[in-house]
Amino acid sequence: MIVVTGATGQLGRLVVRDLLEKVPAERIVAAVRSPEKAGEFAAVGVDVRRADYDDPASLESAFAGAEKILLISGSEVGRRIAQHTATVEAAARSGARLLAYTSVLHADTTPLVLAPEHKATEDVIRGAGIPYTFLRNGWYTEVYADTITQAARTGSFIGSANAGRVASATRQDYAEAAVAVLTGEGHENKAYELSGDHAWSFPELAAEIATAAGRPVNYHNLSPERHRATLLEAGLPEPVADLLVGIDAGVSAGLLAATPGELRTLIGRPTTPLAETVRELLGGPDR
Numbered sequence: 152m153i154v155v156t157g158a159t160g161q162l163g164r165l166v167v168r169d170l171l172e173k174v175p176a177e178r179i180v181a182a183v184r185s186p187e188k189a190g191e192f193a194a195v196g197v198d199v200r201r202a203d204y205d206d207p208a209s210l211e212s213a214f215a216g217a218e219k220i221l222l223i224s225g226s227e228v229g230r231r232i233a234q235h236t237a238t239v240e241a242a243a244r245s246g247a248r249l250l251a252y253t254s255v256l257h258a259d260t261t262p263l264v265l266a267p268e269h270k271a272t273e274d275v276i277r278g279a280g281i282p283y284t285f286l287r288n289g290w291y292t293e294v295y296a297d298t299i300t301q302a303a304r305t306g307s308f309i310g311s312a313n314a315g316r317v318a319s320a321t322r323q324d325y326a327e328a329a330v331a332v333l334t335g336e337g338h339e340n341k342a343y344e345l346s347g348d349h350a351w352s353f354p355e356l357a358a359e360i361a362t363a364a365g366r367p368v369n370y371h372n373l374s375p376e377r378h379r380a381t382l383l384e385a386g387l388p389e390p391v392a393d394l395l396v397g398i399d400a401g402v403s404a405g406l407l408a409a410t411p412g413e414l415r416t417l418i419g420r421p422t423t424p425l426a427e428t429v430r431e432l433l434g435g436p437d438r
Contacts, residue, residue, distance in 0.1 A: 289346030
């Protein structure tokens with residue numbers, strides 16, 4: 152039995168859909184906070200079970216009979232260590248022979264603002280005594296979906312990443328990597344540094360948006376202070392503005408630029424090019 156947590160999330164849905172192409176539906180468990188949102192999976196025979204990171208009892212039930220578990224990291228920044236710890240403890244008690252976890256690129260060494268909770272979770276997993284695989288996912292290209300659509304409409308976007316580069320890949324790329332681990336062998340106690348094949352800069356992103364949109368698009372690089380102030384003026388809460396500026400600082404420092412090729416190796420094909428994702432987000436060539 153393969154259990155996927157967060158199975159109705161953006162990444163989790165892709166993982167379950169891809170698993171259905173590899174293994175029978177009755178061998179898949181979609182572990183979700185709200186089972187009523189997983190109707191598409193229940194309809195094809197996937198076992199849908201309630202699993203709330205804040206409810207340890209639900210995790211025990213969700214993991215019953217599990218052979219492999221994919222822990223997709225929670226979305227509540229600041230609460231994830233406690234949530235993940237409860238999930239890891241339930242996974243260890245289940246007797247599963249593999250726990251895969253969606254971490255972040257170079258989680259054990261990077262100063263990236265989002266890394267501490269991932270590093271802490273990896274430490275908890277190592278201490279739990281369960282065989283593990285760390286899927287250290289780099290940046291998702293879709294993180295910039297709103298930026299791309301807004302820039303196509305207005306002709307510009309802002310940031311404070313300077314000439315920093317991002318080796319992003321799509322959620323589909325990362326989902327396929329997770330499926331390769333969950334359906335394969337020999338991945339125990341390994342950490343995979345996963346990222347796109349090519350690292351791009353924000354000016355290059357602007358050029359791709361311009362090509363797809365058929366209009367000039369410019370990237371305006373701001374100081375971190377001005378970037379934060381502009382985000383606050385636009386109505387973003389302070390924690391969100393600080394997070395976005397912190398991420399751009401990480402991009403500027405090259406923390407998301409690594410291209411080790413491990414994602415390409417796991418999925419057996421090149422990662423999805425930036426231009427292709429931009430075109431898809433903007434509705435294709437006939438937009």
